[in-house]
Amino acid sequence: MAKPLQIEIHNPNGKYRVISTKPMPGTRWINLLIEQDCRLEVCTQKKTILSVEDIIALIGNKCDGVIGQLTEDWGETLFSALSRAGGKAFSNMAVGYNNVDVNAASKYGVAVGNTPGVLTETTAELAASLSLAAARRIVEADEFMRAGLYDGWLPHLFVGNLLKGQTVGVIGAGRIGSAYARMMILIDLDIAAYGKFLKANGEEPVTWKRATSMDEVLLEADVISLHPILDKTTYHLVNKERLSKMKKEAILINCSRGPVIDEVALVEHLRANPMFRVGLDVFEDEPHMKPGLAEMKNAVIVPHIASASKWTREGMATLAALNVLGKIKGYPVWSNPNSVEAFLDENSPPPAACPSIVNSKAIGLPISKL
Numbered sequence: 001m002a003k004p005l006q007i008e009i010h011n012p013n014g015k016y017r018v019i020s021t022k023p024m025p026g027t028r029w030i031n032l033l034i035e036q037d038c039r040l041e042v043c044t045q046k047k048t049i050l051s052v053e054d055i056i057a058l059i060g061n062k063c064d065g066v067i068g069q070l071t072e073d074w075g076e077t078l079f080s081a082l083s084r085a086g087g088k089a090f091s092n093m094a095v096g097y098n099n100v101d102v103n104a105a106s107k108y109g110v111a112v113g114n115t116p117g118v119l120t121e122t123t124a125e126l127a128a129s130l131s132l133a134a135a136r137r138i139v140e141a142d143e144f145m146r147a148g149l150y151d152g153w154l155p156h157l158f159v160g161n162l163l164k165g166q167t168v169g170v171i172g173a174g175r176i177g178s179a180y181a182r183m184m185i186l187i188d189l190d191i192a193a194y195g196k197f198l199k200a201n202g203e204e205p206v207t208w209k210r211a212t213s214m215d216e217v218l219l220e221a222d223v224i225s226l227h228p229i230l231d232k233t234t235y236h237l238v239n240k241e242r243l244s245k246m247k248k249e250a251i252l253i254n255c256s257r258g259p260v261i262d263e264v265a266l267v268e269h270l271r272a273n274p275m276f277r278v279g280l281d282v283f284e285d286e287p288h289m290k291p292g293l294a295e296m297k298n299a300v301i302v303p304h305i306a307s308a309s310k311w312t313r314e315g316m317a318t319l320a321a322l323n324v325l326g327k328i329k330g331y332p333v334w335s336n337p338n339s340v341e342a343f344l345d346e347n348s349p350p351p352a353a354c355p356s357i358v359n360s361k362a363i364g365l366p367i368s369k370l
């Protein structure tokens, strides 16, 4: 028999059994659950990605709700196991939920929570950081310094791209994509007001337009950042053909989900076009990279850290816990999942609502009047 997974138990006599498949940042989420009569079991096993079998073992015979992670495969098998254990609540600690079969969850009446509204700016900031790092070859230059190769200023040393006045393209201009676009204007004003300010200083105004097609973005933009959700329509959205349409010196950023880019085609493209640069937070076969990517000097690669600021990660943990708690308690669903400040204010109790349930309509949950 498989060895049981290590767990940490909070409030052992709590009435509702809630599992978190991972320890999560902060303590507020723990306190909110135990104050509301939950027995919380946090899996502390040193194993980065839990298998379906691991999670079935954690769920056991009685489980009211689970907080899970985007690395886990939440499909028919897990939702039927959760339902058999009497559970009706699951929340991803993420805004994206491409790892969740929402239809399977709905079939068993299980609510599926996610965590929008708390990671938009943090994720956009990483996309902006990768854009600048790729444009100015920061990682290559850092490696060069550490290797002791710097022996004096040279006119050609790590020459990169100037971003001022360049065209930024966003594919998937939702919450994060729009926040990224605002950041790349480098000032948080509306564009018209910023344009007036620039004009008063004798400069060209910044303009924006909604492209009529993806090709228009690919052909015109100097920096392209990908922010769509991952589904059948966005799988390999950036493929060999589309890469070939982009400018030879363009910068491509992906902080959405790895399979949005055909990574094999990307490696080929990077190899053939040394002036084309990419900044990647996510990978097609995470945690692995396609062969050759790690050797490409024109790629800046980071391990899926776009939402990794302390405030955001603690907030995500809180929202995920409150999604599960709210469903257990029979609370309605918050009317605007993008406006979640009331749940994040540490100085007052959170509203009696689930912050964001993606299948609320399918399972007939009422909307909060708060």
Ligand SMILES: NC(=O)c1ccc[n+]([C@@H]2O[C@H](COP(=O)([O-])OP(=O)(O)OC[C@H]3O[C@@H](n4cnc5c(N)ncnc54)[C@H](O)[C@@H]3O)[C@@H](O)[C@H]2O)c1
Pocket (backbone or CB within 6 Å): 095, 096, 097, 116, 119, 123, 171, 172, 173, 174, 175, 176, 177, 227, 228, 229, 230, 233, 234, 255, 256, 257, 281, 282, 304, 305, 306, 307
């Ligand atoms: N790297 C990370 O750590 C990290 C963190 C947060 C979110 N994400 C990813 O970013 C994605 C976007 O998050 P969001 O909160 O901005 O979501 P959102 O729903 O607000 O925006 C997604 C946008 O994608 C667009 N879209 C959908 N299908 C498309 C298609 N076929 N072609 C072009 N655009 C399409 C939608 O119209 C929408 O504007 C999430 O789904 C998640 O997968 C990643």
